Amino acid sequence: MNSLIRFFWFCSGANFSILKRTPTESNKYVGIGATVFFTGVLAALAAGYALFTVFQSIWPAIGFGFLWGLMIFNLDRFIVSSMRKKENTWAEWKLAIPRLVLAVLLALVISKPLELKMFEREINRKLDEKKTEFITQSKANLAKGFPEIQELEVKIDTLKREVEDAEAFRDKLQQEYDAERFGEKTTSTSGIVGLGTNAKKKEQQLDAAQSALNSLRERNQVRIDTLEAQIRQFMALRQQEFEKQQPGIEGFDGLAARMDALSALTEESGAMALANVFIMLLFIAIETAPIFVKLISPRGPYDELLELHEDKVKLFKSEKWTFAKGESEARVDYFQGTHFYAMQLKKEKTNRKNEVETSKEIGGMG
Structure with a gap:
C-alpha cells in the first residue's frame, strides 16, 4: 500500500520529504497522481488503437502507443507539478490558463481515437457503404x-x-x-x-x-x-483494371477514412453527435481535473512548506550573491590599491634616476 501511495505521489509531481511532514495532504496528491496516471493509460490505449489502424500490426502499435502514453503522462505531471498555490487567486488563474488550454488540447487528441473505437460498428457500416459507392x-x-x-x-x-x-x-x-x-x-x-x-x-x-x-x-x-x-x-481487360483498383478500395480503412466516416455519421445522426460531444467533454474533464483540484483546493500545509523551502533557496541565493559580490569588490579594491602604490614607487624611482643622470651630465660639462 505504501508503495502504491508513493507511486501516486510521484505521478502528482509532489515533493516526498514535504508530503511526509504533511500527512493531511497525502490523499489530495494521491488523487491527483492517480488522475494523471490513468490519463496517461487512456492516452496510450487511444494512440495504440489509432496507430494500429495505420500500421495494421500490433507490435508497432503497442510500442508507439506506450511512448505516446509516457509523453502525455510526463506533460500532465509537469503541468500539475509546476502549479503553485498563491494567496492571490487571480495570479493562480493567470498561471493556470495556459495549462488549461494545453490540457484541453491533450484531451481532444486523446479522445478522438477512443471515439473511433466506441463507434467502430457504425463506422464500419459507413465504410462499407463508401466502398460500395467506390466500386460502382x-x-x-x-x-x-x-x-x-x-x-x-x-x-x-x-x-x-x-x-x-x-x-x-x-x-x-x-x-x-x-x-x-x-x-x-x-x-x-x-x-x-x-x-x-x-x-x-x-x-x-x-x-x-x-x-x-x-x-x-x-x-x-x-x-x-x-x-x-x-x-x-475487352471485359477481361476491364476486369483486370478493376482488380488493380480493388486493393485500394478494400484498403479504404485508414485513420483519415474513419474520422471522415465519424464526421458523416455525426452530421446524419443527432444522437451520435450528442454522444460524440459528451465523450469529448468527459475526456476534457478528466484531463483538466488535476488542475482544477489544485485551483479550487485551499492553501494547505504542503503549499506553505513548499513556499518556505523555495523562499529559503531564494534567500540562500541572495546571501551567496551578496557574499560573492563583497569578496569581488574587496579583491578589486585591493588590486587597485596595490597597483596604484606600485606605480607610484616605480615613478619615484624613475624620477630619482633621471635626476642623478642629469647631475652627472652637468658635472661633466663643468
Missing part, C-alpha cells in the same frame, strides 16, 4: 474507358434484329399460306379452299423465306459469336 463508380468509369464493348453490343443487337425481322416476315408468309389453304378471304388470299395455284405460290414464297431465314441465322450467328468473343476479351 469504378465500374462506371471503367465502362466509359472501354467504349468498344458498347459498340460491339450495338452491332450484336443489330444482327439479332435482322434475324427477328426475317422471322417476322416468314411468320407473315406462313399465316398467308395457311389462310390460302383453308379458304380464308383476305386482301392477299383468294378465299378458295385447297392447294390451288395461289396456295402453291404462297408455299414457294414461304419456302424461300424460310431458306433465307436459315441462311441469315447461320451467317449472323457466326458474326455474333465473333463479336461476343471480342466483348469477352
